[in-house]
Amino acid sequence: MRKITFKLITRLSTKYIENGIILILILFSYGIIGSYFIMGLNLVDSIYYAIITMATVGYGDYTPTTGIQKLFATTLALGGVALLAYVFNVILTNFQERMGLFSRGAKKMKAIQNMDSYYILCGYGRVGKVVYKELNRRQQNIVIFEKNEELCEDFEESTSSIILNKDATEDDLIAKLAGKKCKSVIISTGDDVTNLFIVLTIRETNPDAWIVSRVSKLENFSRLRKAGADKLVSPEIIGGKDLYLESAKPHLLRLTVQHTPEEILDEFKVISKYDCTLENIDYHIPGIETPLSRDIKTMHMEDGKRYQNYLKENEEAMAALKNLYRSVNNIHSHWISGPNRNTLNELVKELEKQETIIGKNLTDKEIAEITKKEIERE
Incomplete structure (x- = not known):
């Protein structure tokens, strides 16, 4: 009221x-x-x-x-x-x-001066509110710049959450606040030009500031990068990827296997043979539910051969990969997408002939129980 x-x-x-x-x-x-x-x-x-x-x-x-x-x-x-x-x-x-x-x-x-450290969030719109909830859930101090007062009507300020109804592109206050006490500047407005000006304003006086910016158009990635943004995130691209993965779920398989680094190329030959795509790999550390994930997104045999040659020519890389496989007891999961369910079933049958398949579409929790048993067996 x-x-x-x-x-x-x-x-x-x-x-x-x-x-x-x-x-x-x-x-x-x-x-x-x-x-x-x-x-x-x-x-x-x-x-x-x-x-x-x-x-x-x-x-x-x-x-x-x-x-x-x-x-x-x-x-x-x-x-x-x-x-x-x-x-x-x-x-x-x-x-x-x-x-x-x-x-x-x-x-x-x-209140801002009394904070030991804080995050700066530029923009409290649709994306900004999600970012704020994540920061607040982790009990972080947050300073928000949002010129539109109507978007802030329901915002409840506290000693750890302050909102400033100022235009970050016109006020040099953001440059002053983005100093040593600032952990990171998160720019979440939907206008790439506005984001560019904010990055330039901050970077001009704070060369060491860590800046993460939202970007909407692909052609603006290089502009924001040159302006000084350390990381760029596109909700539109991420959303498109999620939409694809959801649509591909009937033809998406998580295959948990156990094999050595030397068998990587043989495995990829089968995946390529069935015109499937290796989306990513999850490495399961024994006893830990959340895996280490690595994006792959390849379906061409040339990529597999190129990687195999790279490992042969770089002993350090091969040694690092072997150490990784050793730390997970050679257990990892492949996310494989294919043209249809029948093709994926045929792929699994052929892979069973050359490597140990632990399970299909297992959850992280189920895999963690399996890796625990591997530890006990040792």
Whole structure:
């Protein structure tokens, strides 16, 4: 209720000032016309009489005598008193509003100064609200820049969450806050140009700041990267990937297997043979439910041969891969997409002839139980 009241006062005060000026001009015109025709004064004296009567000065040099003159003078004086009270009230209201804004702004800056560290979030729209929930869930301090006050009506501020209704592209405050105490700047507005200006504003004075920016158009990736963004994220691209994976689920297989690094190429020959795509690989550390994931997204045999040659030419890479396989007891899962379910079934049958298949479409929890048994067996 307090926010709504403040919002109404802020909007209405400007309207009242404009209306006040119009009413003063109308009353002044009324006073001049009435003085000229009712009081019988010339134009200069009419202006003079209208002003002193409206201001309730009343020098007495012109005194109304008839009833119509007295009625005119009374209405002009009452109108002047009412307008003076009105204008004074508007000025006082605006002063109180400005003092309130100054006081709230000072309190917010004090709260930010008291934070040991914080994240800066630019934009509290559809994506920004999701980012805020994730940060808040992890009990992080957050400073939000959002110029649209309507988006912030339901936001509840606290000592760890401060919102500043400022335009980050026009206010240098964001550059000052993106210093040593700032863990990261997250830019989540939907406008790439706005994001670019914010990145430039911050990077100009904070070369070490870690900046993560949202980007909507593919052609703007390089621009934001050159401007100084450390990481770029496209919700549109991520959303498209999720839509594809959901649509491919009837033809998507998670195959948990156990084999050595030397058998990688033989395995990939089978995957390529059936025109399937190796989407990614999950490496299952014994006893840990969440796996290490690695994106692959390849279906061409040339990619498999190229990787095999790379391992042969780089002993360190081969040694690192063997250490990884050793740490997971050679157990890992392949996410494989194919043209249809029958093709995937044929692929599994052929793979069973050359490697150990632990299971199909197992959950991380089920695989963690299997890896625990591997540890106990050792």
